Amino acid sequence: MFQTIGVCGTGNMGRAIVKGLVAAKAIAADHIYLYNIHREKAEALAQETGAVVVDTPEELARRSQGLIMAVKPNIMESALETVRETLSTKSVLISIAAGVSLEKLAFYTGPETKIVRVMPNTPAMVGEGMASVSPNINVSEAETADVVAIFSSFGKAVVTDEKLIDAVCGLSGSGPAYVYMFIEALADGAVREGMPRQMAYTFAAQTVLGAAKMVLETGRHPGALKDDVCSPGGTTIEAVKTLEESGFRAATMNAVIASAEKNKSL
Numbered sequence: 001m002f003q004t005i006g007v008c009g010t011g012n013m014g015r016a017i018v019k020g021l022v023a024a025k026a027i028a029a030d031h032i033y034l035y036n037i038h039r040e041k042a043e044a045l046a047q048e049t050g051a052v053v054v055d056t057p058e059e060l061a062r063r064s065q066g067l068i069m070a071v072k073p074n075i076m077e078s079a080l081e082t083v084r085e086t087l088s089t090k091s092v093l094i095s096i097a098a099g100v101s102l103e104k105l106a107f108y109t110g111p112e113t114k115i116v117r118v119m120p121n122t123p124a125m126v127g128e129g130m131a132s133v134s135p136n137i138n139v140s141e142a143e144t145a146d147v148v149a150i151f152s153s154f155g156k157a158v159v160t161d162e163k164l165i166d167a168v169c170g171l172s173g174s175g176p177a178y179v180y181m182f183i184e185a186l187a188d189g190a191v192r193e194g195m196p197r198q199m200a201y202t203f204a205a206q207t208v209l210g211a212a213k214m215v216l217e218t219g220r221h222p223g224a225l226k227d228d229v230c231s232p233g234g235t236t237i238e239a240v241k242t243l244e245e246s247g248f249r250a251a252t253m254n255a256v257i258a259s260a261e262k263n264k265s266l
């Protein structure tokens, strides 16, 4: 396991990873180094978590056995330029950027660099992340296992062929946004029926959490679990019919495909 981790870019995803790591106690907070071009953002996260702010990207690279690049895809090239020279040959560079291939990352850093592409998601913050992990050829099995261990400490992490990363992005990378929209819509429906709003969010979120747990823990087909809720001639099948009429499944599939397509084009 890495003794030190650096995070370059402490925005929404960088922050979620640091908070997940610290809560999981996967690595001592004072061995997590943060750099943000807007220093105050890194300092705010350091205050919350006990991680350490460094002054320059060079220092970040020098100190980090695992260096997580959590900047936007369009500035990855310039951000890598600032860490390339000081990154130890033994360190592993971990990019979470959508749409930036292992090949392109190696082009920016040099052919010898150990690089792992990871597609995480923001529920990392509460220990329920889902991440894919795709190493390049310079990364050993033990180093890949170290990256999986880091991302497993705050959720699930699976070694994945890089060619599946567009699908991963469309499903679990972007997916929390679709689920929040679903939760909002469920709650709005109940509010329409007279339920107080805060109560509706609790009922909606716990329903999503419980249904997700049923899929993961029973191993049963989601369709069979759905059938168990639909009593013959009952209430649920009326609701299912309206969802089918509204194109719920096609809309959801199209959302995953749209995000995956965008990931390919970045």
Ligand SMILES: NC(=O)C1=CN([C@@H]2O[C@H](COP(=O)(O)OP(=O)(O)OC[C@H]3O[C@@H](n4cnc5c(N)ncnc54)[C@H](O)[C@@H]3O)[C@@H](O)[C@H]2O)C=CC1
Binding pocket: 008, 009, 010, 011, 012, 013, 014, 035, 036, 037, 038, 041, 070, 071, 072, 073, 075, 078, 079, 096, 097, 098, 119, 120, 121, 122, 173, 174
């Ligand atoms: N937000 C999400 O749910 C997910 C994001 N990602 C990837 O994570 C990366 C970051 O995304 P977000 O956190 O959403 O963006 P964000 O805009 O919230 O965070 C980016 C951070 O980088 C900082 N920054 C800009 N230039 C910098 C530089 N040269 N050096 C250091 N820091 C710099 C910005 O001040 C900002 O705090 C993207 O590449 C995105 O594709 C991947 C999976 C999920």
Ligand SMILES: O=C(O)[C@@H]1CCC=N1
Binding pocket: 098, 169, 173, 174
């Ligand atoms: O919206 C984005 O581009 C990033 C990548 C996956 C989730 N958020």
